[in-house]
Amino acid sequence: MLPLKNASFLQAGIGLTANTFLLLSRILTLFLGHRPKPHDLLTGNLALVHILMLLTMLFLSPGPFESLRLQNDVKCKALFYLSRVMRGLSICTTCLLSMLQAVTISPSSSWLGQFKQKSRGYTIHSLLFLWILCLSFSSNLLLFTVAASNVTQTQELSFGKYCSLSSARYLRWSLFFRLIQVRDVxxxxxxxxxSVYMVTLLFRHQRRSQHLHNMSLSPSISPEKRATQIILLLVSFFVVMYWVDLVISSISIMLVAYGPVILGVQTLVLHAYATVSPLVIIIFDKRIISTLQNMQQKAHRFLSK
Known part of the structure; x- marks a missing residue:
């Protein structure tokens, strides 16, 4: 159990650092006078969501926060509710980011291409809608979550040392979790x-370019290919982690048992995407390096005055 606990703290440390760096880079891009792209709003929102996800994971895990004594229904309700809302927002924001990429690379003559000019307004409105959707959709969790000390062992489905889901309303919360799964799926x-639509478009564009240039390709990686790599990597990793978590959750609900080992493994799987995704975005985003260079130049000018 100790290796799982150490691994979760290491994961949280890496994830919090990477997401904080990504969020600050998006904020700095805005304050430095650059007009943010719709993708920047989504990746910044994704970083914020993942920061909150990882923080709630730390507060729900025993260890450094042992002195907080979370044997309180209100604290458990708030933390577990926040963790599920952020998980839903992570899924929804990633989906919206993928759809926005599809609109961006669509031909202007296609029906998706008509939304290119309005993508900024649609992105902001969609983000607000997703926040309202996830906040309201998970509100039933406030009824099911209780402190572990307030129920007996036969009346609870524990998901941590301090907090549990009351099994007194098993049918209600099991139905609720099924609805959440339908939303997530x-x-x-x-x-x-x-993502498949984007890969198909880029593949057709690449074949057309090869034909026009007599099969001669530039050795440098094109922006389209780089976008494809980001999408495939993020989506593939997310889907794998999502289905692994879904299998673990389904088995645990059927057995009505969350052992410490199962809980530790599921925690690592559940937050793997929150840790890996900002690293992928940072590595492939050259504008972050450009933003840091601009900051360095402005700081040098300020100090030289």
Whole structure:
């Protein structure tokens, strides 16, 4: 159990650092006078969501926060509710990011190409809608979550040392979790569909370019190919982690048992995407390096005055 605990703290440390760096880079891009792209709003929102996800994981895990004594229904309700809302927002934002990429690379003559000029307004409105959707959709969790010390062992489904789900309303919360799964699967399906659509467009564009240039390709990686790599890597990793978590959750609900080992493994799987995704975005985003260079130049000018 100790290796799993150490691994979760290491994961949280890496994830918090990477997401904080990504969020600050998006904020600095805005304050340095650059007009943010719709993708910047989504990746910044994704970084914020993942920061909150990882923080709630730390507060729900025993260890450094042992002195907080979370044997309180209100604290457990708030933390578990926040963790599920952020998880839903992570799925929804990734799906929206994938769909926005599909709109961006669509031909102007296609029906998706008509939304290119309005993508900024649609992105902001969609983000607000997703926040309202996830906040309201998970509100039933406030009824099911209780402190572990307030129920007996036969009346609870523990998901941590301090907090549990009361099994007194087993049918209600099991139905609720099924509805959450339907929502998540729908967004994952939209994510996969838009990703396949993008890969198909880029593949056709690459074949057309090869034909026009007599099969001569530039040795440098094109922006389209780089975008394809980001999408495939993020979506593939997310889908794998999502289905692994779904299998673990389904088995645990059927057995009505969350052992410490199962809980530790699921925690690592659940937050793997929150840790890896900002690293992928940072590595492939050259504008972050440009932003840091501009900051350095402005700081040098300020100090030289």
């Amino acid at each position: 729908s967004f994952v399906g939209g994510m996969l569909f838009s």
